[in-house]
Amino acid sequence: MTLSQFFVILRARWRLGLGIWLLTVGLVVGISLLMTAQYTATSAVVVDTKSGDALAGITLSNGGSIPGYMATQVDVALSERVFLRAFRAMKLGESAPLRERWQAETEGRGSFESWAAETMGRRYEVKPTRDSNALTLSFTAPDAGFAAAMANALMQAYIDTTLELRVEPAKQYNTFFDDRSKQLRDALEQAQAKLSDYQRKNGLLATDERLDIENARLAELSSQVVVLQGMAAETGGRQSQASADADRMQEVLSNPVVSQLSTDLSRQQARLEELNSRLGDQHPQVQEVKSSIAELRLRLEAATRRASGSVAVSNTVTQGRLTQATEALAEQRARVLRLKAQRDESSVLQRDAENAQRAYDAALARLTQTDMESQNRQTNVSILKHASQPPFPSSPKIVLNTAVALVLGALLAVGGALLREMTDRRLRTEEDVAFGLNQHLLAVIPHAALSSRRDSSRLRQIKTRVLSGLPGPLAR
Template identity: 40%
Template structure:
């Protein structure tokens, strides 16, 4: 079916279309006039989701999610908020409402739930385009009542957002409070262990003590090196003194030995002179020889004594070296013990520091959470409260009539096509071609007083002849 055939069908059965259109529009117009008037109250709220929390001063990244606005709309239209409105306005206490509930629900259910469902059925929540404003509208027959309901929804929505934010914070406060007590106990235990360890080991300051003991170890090392050098030198002198005492430097440099050697040389020179001048049996010669022997004996005795003193000095230096070695080893052991003690105390100190950090962080979070839990600040602000409307919002007679004309046209067109399908007629050459499946050679068009029904094999009556 092409547009020409469709137009011919509408033209032939125009009375069906016109009648359907008139009846639909007239019925809609009459019903719109007879329907009771309805009023709509609208309250506007502003979502401050791009701001900063006035309590903590932190930004709110979770509220920047795309679903934030949709979530807030769902909260406004939730049953929780509707029950709050019922409680706020004390609607469930009205005898008339209770009577309507008993009549409608037959005593089943709860009047609060029934009222909340009725309010939500007439509630409309519409967000503004490209803004943070949400319009809360409620429809009803009483202007004052619809304005009160819209304002109640806006106010209870604010209270609900505060409660939804505060209740988790209060629970978190209890959790952080318990954690704070546990962490404080752990901190006290760690500090007690550290103090007990310091008392048991007599530690006042490990760092200062370590510095003193390290300096003492360094001093002992220097003294040991010097003592070792002195011992080596003393051993060499002792060896030389024991081997050739007269040639030993310590013996040769002794003042007594030098004086005895000079006296002995003088006595021997005198003895040699007396031997040439006097006889060997002369008393002077015998006296001089006795003096020389005495000096020689004293020199030998003094040499032995000096050599012995050199050996004794080497022994003393060796003993001092051994004592320094022992003191050095003891100092090393002591220093290692101090290092071990410091390491153990550092572990205890780190435990204390770790417990202190955990306690400080938890205490700070507890304080912040407690403040947030006590805050009554809301992220929602009432922008425009609802006022009692003067003009009704419905029924909209003009809009309903226009829609009825449109729907009536569609309905009339459908009825026209249905009637044509039930009683199909030939209205153009295309209809004849579709029926007979043969080409049309010509057609005669005329206008008369009445039109006759043509069979499938008949042509139109003449007035005008057109040959193809």
């Protein structure tokens, strides 16, 4: 279809097109005038995504870049929980017309509040502002005052809901840490009681100090045993020497009695030799000297035995002291080992008590923090704009609807004309014969009003051309 054909069709079907256009515009304008006026009230909030949690000490460096954060806030604002909170705040449950409508539509089945939230929620809209953290909350109603009040109620319900969503987990954690802290406190008391009982039963007041003292005693006894072992070895060797050659022992040689007797014996022996050489062996003086020498020898042997016997006594005393020191060392070693075992057991109990104390302190700290968080009344949503009563209805928009009706009516008029032409095709131009009928154009019959203006020779030429183009006898 060419542009000229298009305009020819419109000129031919202008009455139909005009009727469609007028009908469309009339219907749209009429419906717009009959529609109930609707007022849209809008409130706005801003979400601070960078504040973090002041109580927990957490700061988000760039909270706005968290994927889906603002989308989550939109879902929260559109949730049934927010609408039900606003519904109760507005006391819409006491509205008799609303309940009658619910009874008529649902016959009393289901929840009235859920039905109201679903029905009136269709009038509620939340839109995030592009490239910002602001949300606009809009509510549409036939009454301007009710629309503004409902928009403000929804905004406040959204703020309260965001606060509850932050506080409710803290309350749950607070309950958990409260129960857990009580359990840990009982465990701590049991660990401390067990440690105290063990220390009291074993007399452990200062375990490390007592162990140091006992270790010092053990070291001292070890030194004494070492010294006594050396002395015992020495006295044992001297006793053995005393049994084999007591005359050459230092104790014997240094004994004054033995020395005096040895000197007297030597003197008497020298006198015996002198008397024996002068007087003879049977002389009474010689016999007297011999008796004196025999007596001195007996006395010397007795003194030697006494002097060597002191070595045996000293060895016996040293061995006794060594035995006692060894027993004391063994007893002290056993005491130290027992004290170490007690200290190890006490250390285990002490560590149990310390671990219980640390666990209780950690749970108590978390309990304190969650208790503060559960009582938090601060939220990261701030009011940007309260909804006010709109002065003009948001719908229907007469001017806009009329403009749309004009354009839409024109399109429908053109479409109706073309559709009518397609169902009732007419030959309106010379091109329609060639392209529509697929035939050669023979002649164009002029309009009747124009025939008087053309001369007869022109008509005769057309007649001759038409007849010459026909086959058979008609051509003659």
